[in-house]
Amino acid sequence: MHELYKQIADAVVAMQKDDVKRLAEQALNEGLPPEEAIEKGLAAGMTRVGELFASKEYFVPELLVCSRAMNAGFDILKSKVVEGKIISKGTVVIGVVDGDYHDIGKNIVKLMLEAAGFRLVDLGRNVTAQKFTSAVITEKPDIAALSTLMTTTMDSMADIVLALQRENSDVKIMVGGAPVNEDFAKSIDAHFYGDNAREAVIGAHELLGITI
Numbered sequence: 001m002h003e004l005y006k007q008i009a010d011a012v013v014a015m016q017k018d019d020v021k022r023l024a025e026q027a028l029n030e031g032l033p034p035e036e037a038i039e040k041g042l043a044a045g046m047t048r049v050g051e052l053f054a055s056k057e058y059f060v061p062e063l064l065v066c067s068r069a070m071n072a073g074f075d076i077l078k079s080k081v082v083e084g085k086i087i088s089k090g091t092v093v094i095g096v097v098d099g100d101y102h103d104i105g106k107n108i109v110k111l112m113l114e115a116a117g118f119r120l121v122d123l124g125r126n127v128t129a130q131k132f133t134s135a136v137i138t139e140k141p142d143i144a145a146l147s148t149l150m151t152t153t154m155d156s157m158a159d160i161v162l163a164l165q166r167e168n169s170d171v172k173i174m175v176g177g178a179p180v181n182e183d184f185a186k187s188i189d190a191h192f193y194g195d196n197a198r199e200a201v202i203g204a205h206e207l208l209g210i211t212i
């Protein structure tokens with residue numbers, strides 16, 4: 001792995017927003033793929049932050065400062081990811097389910113799908129079944145992508161999938177987020193589970209029968 005990715009991850013963990021920004025610029029100047037810098041640098045850093053939170057070395061204030069540092073890098077890198085891409089493969093409505101405000105992972109998945117040529121309609125976070133179903137009616141998406149980071153909101157995910165299928169049986173549903181897995185996805189009749197943003201891109205193509 002490129003040394004710069006490790007430095008970006010370290011700077012996110014160390015809450016050094018200015019360093020994250022500088023290193024993100026450096027990655028672009030060195031011609032590194034921004035998608036990779038996001039996954040292997042920023043996202044990897046946030047995953048480590050999660051481990052520090054779990055082991056009680058970091059608490060919510062640290063998470064917030066790390067998130068801000070990560071977002072500062074994300075803003076720099078994302079502008080280069082979608083630049084010049086032709087949008088034509090299909091529409092994806094994406095959101096974080098009701099009760100959940102974690103949107104870092106959703107934002108990365110959204111960006112990677114955009115970069116792959118999909119049109120994204122972002123419903124944001126804390127999205128109710130009602131809001132998801134209205135979007136399915138107005139936007140007529142090919143895919144609905146649902147994210148959740150908490151075990152306590154997995155029921156919301158199941159409810160939304162049910163509501164979506166009642167509203168439009170053609171829409172393909174993909175789910176993801178840390179507590180979600182293949183078995184859970186199957187149990188709620190979602191069509192695809194992805195572990196990370198790259199898998200989300202592969203899944204979107206598979207669901208629509210598009211070869212990459």
Ligand code: B12
Nearest residue numbers: 046050101102103104105147150151175176177194196197
């Ligand atoms: C950062 C963070 C926060 C930040 C969120 C900032 C933001 N804007 O998102 C802040 C500080 C605000 C926060 C708040 C809270 N948090 Co918090 N947080 C985290 C933390 C440390 C990291 C999450 C993250 O950003 N990961 C990095 C990203 C890149 O990874 P990701 O989200 O998993 O996304 C990737 C994949 O999952 C996948 N993916 C994601 N979505 C989708 C969707 C599809 C369709 C697909 C295919 C793939 C996919 O692709 C992504 C990119 O590769 C996690 C710990 C953890 N291990 O996850 C806890 C964690 C999620 N939080 C937790 C908790 C409890 C809370 C609070 C309740 C704390 C509190 N007491 O206030 C509040 C919740 C408020 C709410 N109602 O939502 C718990 C949840 C426990 C549970 N019940 O399951 C966790 C697991 C920490 C823990 N170990 O206890 N948190």
